Amino acid sequence: MGNTILEAKNINKEFHDPITVQVLTDINFSVNKGDFVAITGKSGCGKSTLLYILSTMDTDYTGELHIDGEAMGNKKEAELARVRNEKIGFVFQFHYLLNEFSVIENVMLPGLKLNKFNRQEVEHRAMERLKMLDIGHLALKNANQVSGGEKQRVAIARALINDPFIIMGDEPTGNLDKKNSELVFDIFKRLAEEFNQTLLIVTHDQSFAQRTHRIIQMEDGKIIA
Ligand SMILES: Nc1ncnc2c1ncn2[C@@H]1O[C@H](COP(=O)(O)OP(=O)(O)OP(=O)(O)O)[C@@H](O)[C@H]1O
Numbered sequence: 001m002g003n004t005i006l007e008a009k010n011i012n013k014e015f016h017d018p019i020t021v022q023v024l025t026d027i028n029f030s031v032n033k034g035d036f037v038a039i040t041g042k043s044g045c046g047k048s049t050l051l052y053i054l055s056t057m058d059t060d061y062t063g064e065l066h067i068d069g070e071a072m073g074n075k076k077e078a079e080l081a082r083v084r085n086e087k088i089g090f091v092f093q094f095h096y097l098l099n100e101f102s103v104i105e106n107v108m109l110p111g112l113k114l115n116k117f118n119r120q121e122v123e124h125r126a127m128e129r130l131k132m133l134d135i136g137h138l139a140l141k142n143a144n145q146v147s148g149g150e151k152q153r154v155a156i157a158r159a160l161i162n163d164p165f166i167i168m169g170d171e172p173t174g175n176l177d178k179k180n181s182e183l184v185f186d187i188f189k190r191l192a193e194e195f196n197q198t199l200l201i202v203t204h205d206q207s208f209a210q211r212t213h214r215i216i217q218m219e220d221g222k223i224i225a
Contacts, residue, residue: 004069005166005198006031006054011063013049013221023049024221027063031166031200036192038209039202041218047202048170050218054200055088055168056080068165085114089159089167093174095151097143103154104130104139111161122161129157133187149180156187160197167191169201173208185211 011027014020023046031037039047052058054065056072059080065072068087072080084090097106104126111122130136133153138146146154152172159167167188173181185208191197192213201212209215217225 003032004030005033005035005067006200007064007066008054009064009066011050011053011061011065013046013053013058013061022221024053024061027223029216029223031198033198034192034196036188036199036213037201037216038212038214039200039216039218040204040206040209043204045218046221047204047218049221051168051170051200051202055090056084085110086162087165089162089164091152091155091159091167091169091172093171095155097151097154097158099142099144101143102139103135103141103143103146106143106154107157107161110158114162116162125161126157129160130154133157149176149183152176152180152184153187156184160191164197166198166200169199169203171203171205172201173203173205181205181208188212 007030008027011024012022013024014022027050039050041047053061056065067083072083075083104123107126107130108122111117111125112119117125127136127139130139133156135150135153135157138150143151143154173184176184188199188201192199203209216223
């Protein structure tokens with residue numbers, strides 16, 4: 001159990017608008033350290049809804065969620081925000097970089113917010129991660145002066161700044177061409193295999209999913225395989 005990073009137990013979720021629709025039914029699974037897991041399934045099967053719950057952003061569900069052995073169920077929003085910043089790195093389809101800041105400043109933001117390292121240390125850590133992703137030379141550019149594929153790599157560097165227990169991605173290659181999708185996939189694979197980084201990625205891209213270590217297949221709000 002010491003190896004379990006995330007555990008979902010009997011997670012159920014309904015929307016009420018105006019009729020009640022059950023969108024997630026009895027979701028049970030766990031993710032261990034170093035796992036590279038894809039959640040996949042057709043549009044509307046509940047992938048994003050599930051990721052919202054697993055990332056602690058949505059608290060309106062029944063069942064249990066444990067991250068790093070800690071139950072999330074009765075935590076207040078401020079505590080959940082701390083868990084997110086400290087333990088989860090996020091990579092979305094759209095990178096959400098702040099255009100008025102430089103690339104390195106964008107990467108530094110969650111590090112400064114964490115308040116664990118001083119500014120100089122955070123800057124050093126940001127530069128290390130940019131270099132690891134081969135975009136060290138872009139550090140001082142404005143976020144809107146780099147390409148789409150580069151932006152997604154900046155977003156990955158930002159997700160890595162606080163040494164997250166787990167990286168969660170929602171269609172992280174959804175907005176990229178084939179070449180850049182491959183690059184992002186290779187980065188994730190390298191993070192898992194070289195750095196024992198845990199990754200949980202929602203994707204409808206079957207070729208991406210097929211190459212992860214484990215696939216959680218969803219249909220109509222249930223895990224089917
Ligand atoms: N706020 C909401 N209110 C009501 N129903 C919703 C809401 N958000 C999502 N749904 C419904 O819940 C179901 C699951 O949606 P979800 O976005 O999780 O699917 P998904 O698998 O991520 O799809 P996609 O791949 O298209 O993003 C869908 O039927 C959707 O219409």
